[in-house]
Structures are given as C-alpha cells and as structure tokens.
Amino acid sequence: MALPTYASPLERAWYYTYLVICGVVFLFLIAPILIVIPLSFNAEPYFTFTPKMLTLDPEGYSLRWYDTLLTLGHPTPDAVRDSSWWSTVWERATWVQAAKNSFWVGLWATVLATTLGTIAALGLSRPEMPYRRLIMALLISPMIVPIIIIAVGMSFFFAKACVAPDSAIGAIFGVFLSDKGCLANSYLGVIVAHAVLGIPFVIITVTATLTGFDQSLIRAAHSLGANPRTTFFKVIMPLILPGIISGALFAFVTSFDEVVAVLFIAGPAQQTIPRQMFNGIREAISPAILSVATILVIVSVLLLAMVELLRRRSERLRGVTPR
C-alpha cells in the first residue's frame, strides 16, 4: 500500500508508524528463530552472548555443542575417531538414536496418513458424498481437540489394546508391538498416534487442491475407456500431486515435532528428538539443545522452500484447467 499523494502530514506520520509496527512484529516472529543459530556456537555453557562472541573473537565460538550430539551416550567419547568410533556413534549416541526414531516414525506415520487421507479426500470432494460436513468435522478434529486429551485417551486405550503373542494376530503384528503385545510402549502405537495427528493436514491440503479440480476430467477419462485405476494414476494423481506432497510434508513435520503423545504412550525405546529436547529443557538445559534447534531450523527452511515450490507449481497447473 503506497501512500496516496493527497495524504495529510498526520497520515504520513501514521503510515510510517504503521511500517515500524510491522517491522517490529516481523522481528518478533523471526528473531527468536535466528538467535539460536549464533548461540549454538557458544564456547561457554551459557544461553547468551559472551563478551568474546560480541567482539567476534574466534575463541568465543566453538563446535563443542555439536560435538556433544555425537558423544552423548557414546561409551568412549574421547577415543580416537576412527571408523569404529563413528559406527559406535551411529549405533549408540543418544541424539543419533533419537533422530533415527523420529525419522522412521515420521516416515511411516506420513505414509499411513497420506494414503488414507488422500483416498478419503477424493471421496469427500465428490458432490454426492453423504454426511460430508459431519465426517469432515470428525476427520479435522484431531487438529482441534487438545493433544493432551488425545494422548490421555490413547494412553488408556493403547495399554489395553493388546494381543496374545502366541495368537495368529500376535504372530503377524507381534514385532511391531511392545514385549507384552500391546500398542502402548511400541513403535506401532507412536506411528498410529502420529498418523491420526497428521490426517487433518492431509485432508485440508488435498481437498483444497481438489476444489480447483475439474471433475469432468474423470468422466472424460472414463468415456475414453480408462478404468478407475488408470484414471487415478494418469489423470487425477498428476494434477493433485502438489497437494498430496505438501499434505505429506505437513504430516511429517507434525510427527517430527510431536512430543506429548510420545511422552504418554511411548516406552523408553521410542526416544524421539522432540522428547529428548523436552527432557533436556526440563532437566539440565545446555546449549546442546540450541545446536539441535539450529539443525532443525535448517530442516524447516528446506521444507518451507519445498512447500513453496509445490504451491507455485500447483497454482500454475490449476491455472491451465478452467474455473
């Protein structure tokens, strides 16, 4: 909004105040995220800039907090860093284990949420869908209902959701469940919980993409002799793919960032990065947390860039179709 030429001096003053206010809000939004990056290179165990850091003295900066990410939980942190040392890091280091857990849980939760969510979104966007409003409200509700309520409900229910290890179901699913054959304290339990939390995001993004989708294309494909599978993979999928991928990214980030459900339903084996951070902040807070935070900020910058590219591609694609 440029200032019109007829603006009075008072309006001019207000306009510049307004710009300053906006600047302050942008600063408020971004400063906390940017501040963790230099702080994570602190040479001292403080959460603030030391005088040495302020004078840009190289001695004030170090990679020691990044190093603790590798050595925490390592049986011989000070040994020579040969290949066996590094393989121990891969097998034993606490943060590396947490990262692996977060990644796998996030991946499977995303696959589950995206598959089920995309198919459901296709049904929801059809004009004939019965009870659409009610079902939509139910499917979005994991995003609205406080996570603590979901976590409490799941912790009660998953402790009871058990199969006998020697039964037929136990033989198939036993490896995914806890030692007692329950969903509680198991990877499957955490994956299911995270999938539930990711589903609203998939539904929202995919139905949003489908609102610009020309339903007559489906009829056209059918009339040209395509079966439903071909229609989906050759006609629908390429057009809504940006929506699916950004929904999947949302689902992945939701899982990757989720800590409350993990705290309530996971066992000690399912240590994830957010849980490790949560415990770290609660107990002895050290700049090691900030070095993890820095890595996560870089990850989110990459994800954001990806989503933006997808969104633009989707808008371009939709620009071609009528409506």
Next chain:
Amino acid sequence: MAEATQELLTTADGRPLKAALAAAQSRAKRRAFFLVLPLLLFIILTFLVPIGYMLKRSFEHDGFASSAPALVAWFGENRGFDPADPPEEAYAALVEDLARMQVEKTTGMAGTRINYSVPGSISMFKKGAREAKNLTPPFRDSLIAIDPEWASPALWRGMASASHVYTTEFYLVASDMKLNDHGWARGEDKERIYLYLFFKTFVISGIITVLCLLLAFPVSHLLATLPMAKSSLLMIFVLLPFWTSLLVRTSAWIALLQEQGVVNDLLVGLGLVSDEGRLTMMYNMTGTIVAMTHVLLPFMILPLYSVMRVIPPSYARAARSLGATSWTTFRRVYMPQTLPGIAAGSLLVFILAVGYYITPALVGGADGQLISNLISFHMNKSNWSLAAAIAGMLLAAILALYWLYDRLIGIDRLKLG
C-alpha cells in the same frame, strides 16, 4: 396428460428415468462413501474409541468397590441408612474389609478412592487396616478409639458412594465440590483450584488471542496490500516460524528471556536495568504468554491475510473520495470487511491456546501452568479417573468452540499456509 409424460420419461432399456437416476445417485453416494470409509474406520478406532474410553474412565473407579466386598454388600442391602449413625453391623463389615485390605494389600487403592471426595481418609485407612485384626467388638467404639473420624457422616457418605464402580464423583471433584457431613458442597475459596485454573486458562487464552490479533492485523494488512513479489518474500517471516519445531521456538524464548538471557543482557548493557534488577520474564505467566503468542501468531496472520487479500481497494478509495477521513474509512469500510478473518483467526487461536501443553510446561514455572498441565499432573500421580474427568470437561469446552467455529466459518474453509 401428466401420466402420459411420465410414461415417456424412461431410459433406453425401459426403466423409469426417475428410478434410474435415483439408483445412479445412490451408487455414486456409495462410491464416495467407500473412498472415505478406510480413513473413517481408522479414525474411529484410533481416535474416537480412545477418547470414548477415556470418558468411560472418568465415570469409573473400582478401587473401593473391589476391595471392600463386605461393606459393598451391606450398603447394597441398606440403601437408606443414616450416615450420621451407621449401625454396629456396618462397622463390623468395615473392620472385616479393613483386615482383608491389609492381607491383600489393597488399602492404598481403597483409601485413594475415598480420599478424592473426603480428603485425609487415606491415612485413616492405612492406620485402620494395620490395627483391624486386633480390634474387638463393639467395633464402632474400637474404631473410634483409633480415630474419631471413623464416625464422620462425610466418610460414610463417601464410602457408600464409592461402593459403586460407576460414579459422577470425579466431575464433582473437578468442579471443586467436597463431600461434607451433609452431602456435596462447594469447597472453601482457597481450595477451589480446578475451576480457578479453568477460568485462568480461558483468561490467558483470551489475552493471547487479543495480543495475536493486535500484532497480526497490521502485518496481515501489509502483506495483503503489497505487490505479490514483495509479500511472498515477507511471508517467509510468517511461514518459517510456522514450520519450525515448537520445541525450537520454546527453547529460543528461554534463551532470550531468562534472567541470564539475551534480552536481560541487552537491557543491562544499555543501562535500562541494573544487574541486580534483571527482569523475571521466564518460568512465569509472562513467559507463557510471550512464547504462546509467538507460537500462535501465524494461525492468526494466515486467515486474516487470506480475507484481506480479496478486499477490493476501490471501496476504501471510494470512501475517501466521498469525503470520509482515513480513520472513518478504516472503521466503517475496511474493518467490517475483515471481520470473517478476525473471527476465524481469533477462534482458531483461542481453541489452540486453551488446550496448550508443551509451552506452559516448559516455560510456565509455577504460576504459568494451564489446565492441560493439571491433567498431565494427575496422570503422573496415577489419578486416572480425575485426570479423565478434567479432560472430559476441557473436551466439552473445546467441542462447543469447535461447533461455533463450524457455524461461523465452516471447517471446510480452514486453510494452511
């Protein structure tokens, strides 16, 4: 004439057109529904059923009912007994049960159940159970000799009520009600922690919503009125926090606001605050409000922005050309058009704030805790039914707000980024 037209309207294979259409429509309906069905079943099994199970737990506690069979049987036969003066046989049943609890080690379970409605009874149960096998008739007098509270009408009311597995007591306890000698009544003012915390949670959520609105309004306006290229660039400032881990943002605020943190160092460095007078902005209510406002701000900016984006600037120009001052133009022409965005953003932020857990748990200290943290506290103390009852009350409040959101804005208009 009408009959003739109806006969004409048939499909190629001779079926009435109306029936054929209905069949085709219901087939299409079924097809759409079958696409949604797998997810619906998944959500029912992993989301609705657990929450239903939690609600069932909020009405259920068998700690006393399962460990005091003699007394449960006596209560079953004597429904109209006078809690102010139970007969000797009731005391005999009680002593029998106390002796059994000591053997079966269920005293804690039973005492805990009574303790919810009659605080302090758990220690009485422990002491009574230890002595039970040495007690001699008349049991009434020998129990009173241990602790006169054994004759308290409140205790007998509590035990009679706890002899049922299903109860609404946890909702009463979560509404700060206490069992006294005459029945359920409001607890004393200083004991009213639950409703007070609900009230506080709503007030803090309201404050956060207003702060978010005040911060979001100018920014959304700027983003909506700038040329697309510039606003896309500035949008990063909104979307990056949105995509950044909540724990990253929370730990960043700890780094910024704690007593030895960046903001305090800056203030001391500028000489605005003395070294001893460092501000306490973390581990209290201020910390919770600041960090949560930051976390929830994008949820206000995004809906506001999407509404402001489509407001035609010509309306404001028309108002100005008709002689309105810039303030009048804003108040009478621009602002009313942003109301849908304000409603959507405010409700969303408020709903999310009311149920917030992580940020208050990490930066709230003692006085910045919200209702979610209390649920977690009772879960950790194994007060499952009470935790479930508080969660049930929170859920009711959230569902009411969700219904309002659907009514005013419509959930299918919820957008992300």
